[in-house]
Amino acid sequence: MDKLAELAAKQGTVLGDGAMGTMLHRAGLIHGAPERWNVERPDVVLGIHRGYVEAGSDFISTNTFGGTRNRLALDGLVERVAELNEAGVRLAREAAGSRLVAGSMGPTGELMEPLGLLTPDGARASFAEQARALKAGGADFALIETMSALEEVQAAVEGAREAGLPAVVTMSFDTHFRTMMGVKPAAALAAISALGVQVIGANCGNGPGEIERVMTEMSQALPVGVVLMAKSNAGMPRWKDDRITYGGTPEVMADYARKMARLGVRVIGGCCGSTPEHIAAMRSALA
Template sequence: LWNVKRPDVVRAIYQGYADAGSDYITTNSFGGTSYRLKLHKLQDQVFELNRAAAALAREVAGADRLVAGSVGPTGELMEPLGTLTIAEARAGFADQVAGLAAGGADFILIETMSSLDEVQAAVEGARQACDLPVVVTMTFDTNFRTMMGVTPAQAVQTLSEWGITVIGANCGNGPAEIERIMWEMAQARPEGVVLMAQSNAGLPRWLDGEISYDGTPEVMADYAQRMRALGVQVIGACCGSTPDHLSAMRAALDGPPMTGYEPHFEQKQTETTAERRSARRALREQA
């Protein structure tokens, strides 16, 4: 709502990230579908609020930076686990994206997704509403699966089949875990796919009555270097990140690449359930 009621505040926040050296500015429209806005009785302002979000970012970005139109999950469960159909979700996403496109977004960033069905609806809705490029990032838990069980490899393979050429991960549990996730994506990505990572600035904690994140700018600078060493080409940040974090990341990426990169995890492909069952069956047959 502040996009139309307090645009000066939103503009100043965008400007802070631009001044920190960001190449693209992400709109504050993550919860901009009618499904999220209805929680605040604003579902009849989807187009207006999303257009304003993108227009303010466009003002700040100017000609030197891109504007990413952020599209987050509906918050509803898709069929058969819930009642939301792909057609309904597609229509909701299309309404949001139409506003972002009208406001001047350069590309649509579908982010923090857990379900491939919801991603499908979002991608189809975006393509129905405009002809802007579509980027998709999913979010993974400590088991290196999304909430709906999608692996990093499945994500990059499936999304590339849908014609998405910039694919990645965002949010999650901080730089250490996203490094493993991006390594798995790098092993599975088809030729021509660009990888994108946007880690949280560490983990959230309650401190002095406020939520803060434990990832320092130095931690995020190291994360940026490690992502580049993995071959990730679009490197950003997510929850808890401030202009100070982005400034440190910008300085790190403007400097020389990391030498002698060593991952913070065991370099081993995650076994699928079928592979584990097959291995156990082979052992039983040998016994």
């Protein structure tokens, strides 16, 4: 059993942390790779992690979501994959103490062939490169998140394992309750559990209402031994003054946490727009 599934078995429910990206934007990150701040503004990243520790998170996720060479190349950082990922894990490790550290791995941003140029081998090598740095920095598992394509999920799971990290996978069902690539919740659950992944679920998307329907569908098709995980955005994303905002209050997220627990979701966290305040409200709701 991997460490997160083990913790869920021991505690019943595990509380994750909240957003990193939207917290960095609040702190002044305007453009460029957020991973750069693991080296240039480590105080800010560490402060965000500490906020989640104080709010009651049981594990802390690294600021490495865009840490594959494919994503970092967009900012001319392809030579710095190992450095930026390892620095990210060290910051999370420092704040986490004895809590678990999730090494965040997001999509490469490229399409797999035949739709795009990315090959399964190329994708696996990119994820393995990132995962080796996450492992070296001290991550307990790879948190493969916001995924849309099952082929890319498989490449990420294999890459993480190649580096010695167990994989936890969440996909985003933000296109009429399917991923952007058309995958439905129950089909995702079946395919990812067939890869031997123990903790599976959904993250990001269009807020708690969408996640609730997705997790209901997953809970009705739950394979034996699989632990469900949900990470909802703090409300529905809306455009305001040329940027995306999330209006979900801590009370909205507390209500979401209770609903998830009632559905049998055992790992519950927040995604975009969620802050330590939201996580603290979820902690009280789950107590």
